[in-house]
Amino acid sequence: MTLSALTVEGISKRFGKTYALSDVGFDVAEGELVVILGAAGAGKTTTLRTIAGLEVPDSGRIVVKGRDVTNLEPKDRNLAMIFDNLALYPNKSGFDNIAHPLRVRKQPPASIEARVTSVAATLRVSHVLNRLPATMSGGERQRVALGRALVREPDLFLLDEPLSSLDAMLRIELRSELKRMQREHGYAFLLATPDYVEALAIADRVVMLISGAVRQIAPPQVLYDDPVDRDVARFVGAPEINLLRADYDPAEGGRIRLADAILPLPPLQRQRLGDVGRSFQAGLRPEHIRLSAPDGATASVTDVEALGLQSVVTFETSGAVLRAVLPATEGRRLRIGDRVGLSVNLERMVGFESQSGRRIA
Numbered sequence: 001m002t003l004s005a006l007t008v009e010g011i012s013k014r015f016g017k018t019y020a021l022s023d024v025g026f027d028v029a030e031g032e033l034v035v036i037l038g039a040a041g042a043g044k045t046t047t048l049r050t051i052a053g054l055e056v057p058d059s060g061r062i063v064v065k066g067r068d069v070t071n072l073e074p075k076d077r078n079l080a081m082i083f084d085n086l087a088l089y090p091n092k093s094g095f096d097n098i099a100h101p102l103r104v105r106k107q108p109p110a111s112i113e114a115r116v117t118s119v120a121a122t123l124r125v126s127h128v129l130n131r132l133p134a135t136m137s138g139g140e141r142q143r144v145a146l147g148r149a150l151v152r153e154p155d156l157f158l159l160d161e162p163l164s165s166l167d168a169m170l171r172i173e174l175r176s177e178l179k180r181m182q183r184e185h186g187y188a189f190l191l192a193t194p195d196y197v198e199a200l201a202i203a204d205r206v207v208m209l210i211s212g213a214v215r216q217i218a219p220p221q222v223l224y225d226d227p228v229d230r231d232v233a234r235f236v237g238a239p240e241i242n243l244l245r246a247d248y249d250p251a252e253g254g255r256i257r258l259a260d261a262i263l264p265l266p267p268l269q270r271q272r273l274g275d276v277g278r279s280f281q282a283g284l285r286p287e288h289i290r291l292s293a294p295d296g297a298t299a300s301v302t303d304v305e306a307l308g309l310q311s312v313v314t315f316e317t318s319g320a321v322l323r324a325v326l327p328a329t330e331g332r333r334l335r336i337g338d339r340v341g342l343s344v345n346l347e348r349m350v351g352f353e354s355q356s357g358r359r360i361a
C-alpha cells in the first residue's frame with residue numbers, strides 16, 4: 001500500500017456566520033500533484049491554511065504521511081507553504097534567501113552550501129544567488145521563493161495561487177518546472193488556483209471546491225467530460241459549456257428536441273434518459289458543435305472571434321445562443337448575419353436536471 005502524503009478528513013471551518021469549509025475531505029498520494037480548484041471565496045486558501053496549521057478547524061483531522069498533525073504547531077508539520085505574494089527578504093541575497101530555513105534549523109554551513117547550490121541549479125537560478133531580490137526578474141524572484149521552500153525537503157508543498165502574479169509566458173514556464181520537479185523528485189504538491197486551464201496543464205487530480213464543499217474529485221479531463229453537475233460543468237472550460245433546453249421523447253428509438261431541431265439520440269444517451277419523456281438541460285461543449293449542410297438545424301452567426309488556429313463563433317437559433325469553437329479556416333469564412341447549418345455531437349452531450357442541475361447519469 002502506498003502511503004498518502006496527505007489525508008484531509010472532514011474539515012469544517014466557520015468564521016462568524018460564514019461557513020468557509022464544510023466537511024472537506026480528500027487525499028494527496030506520494031508524488032502526486034493535486035489542484036484545489038474553485039472560484040474566489042470557495043475556500044481554497046482556508047483549506048491550505050488549515051492544513052498548514054495557520055487556522056484551527058472546528059472539526060476534522062489532518063494526517064501527513066501517516067502522522068496526525070491536527071493539533072501540531074505549523075513548524076512541527078514539516079510542510080512548506082508558498083503564498084502568491086512571494087515575500088523574499090529584500091536585504092538578503094538569493095543565496096541567503098534560499099539558505100534561510102536551513103540556517104534557522106542550525107544546519108552545518110557546508111551542507112547548507114551544497115543544498116542551496118543544488119536547489120538553485122534545479123530551479124535555474126544559480127546566476128542570481130549573489131544578487132538582491134530587487135535586481136531579479138519576477139520569474140527569478142518566484143523561483144528563489146520556491147527554492148526557499150524546496151530547500152527543506154518537506155513532506156508536502158502547499159502552494160496558494162503561486163503563479164497568479166506572473167505574466168503568461170513565465171507562468172507556463174514555471175508551471176512545467178513545477179511538474180518536472182514533481183516527476184523527478186517525487187514531491188507531493190497541493191496547489192490552489194481558480195484557473196481551470198492551469199489545473200488541466202499540471203494536475204494529476206483536481207479537488208473542485210464550490211462554496212466551501214468538495215463537489216468532485218477527478219483528473220481534470222474527467223471534470224471536463226464528466227462533470228457531476230451543472231456548476232462544475234460551467235466552471236471548467238472556456239468558452240463555457242452551452243446549456244440548452246432539451247425535450248426528450250422515448251418514442252421511435254428516442255429523440256430530443258434541441259432549439260428547433262429534432263434529433264435522434266445515440267443509444268448511450270437513450271440509456272441515460274430512460275423510457276419516460278422529460279425535459280432537461282443539455283450541456284454541449286463548444287467543440288462538439290460543427291457546421292453542416294444547411295438542410296437540418298439552422299442558426300445565424302452573431303459573432304466571430306478569431307483566436308489563432310481557432311475561432312469562437314456565436315450563433316443564435318430559435319432564441320437559443322450557442323457558442324462553437326471551429327477551425328480558423330472555417331471561422332474566417334463566416335460573416336455576421338450568415339445563416340448556416342449546425343450539427344452537434346450528441347454522443348458527448350451531458351444532461352442535467354433542469355431544477356437541481358444534477359447530472360443525469
Ligand SMILES: Nc1ncnc2c1ncn2[C@@H]1O[C@H](COP(=O)(O)OP(=O)(O)OP(=O)(O)O)[C@@H](O)[C@H]1O
Nearest residue numbers: 015018020038039040041042043044045046047194
Ligand atoms: N479570517 C477570516 N475571517 C472571516 N472570514 C473569512 C476569513 N478567512 C476567510 N474567510 C471567508 O471564508 C470564505 C473562504 O475564503 P478563502 O480565502 O478560503 O477563499 P479562496 O477560495 O481562497 O478565495 P480567493 O481565490 O479569493 O483567495 C470566504 O467567504 C471568506 O470571506
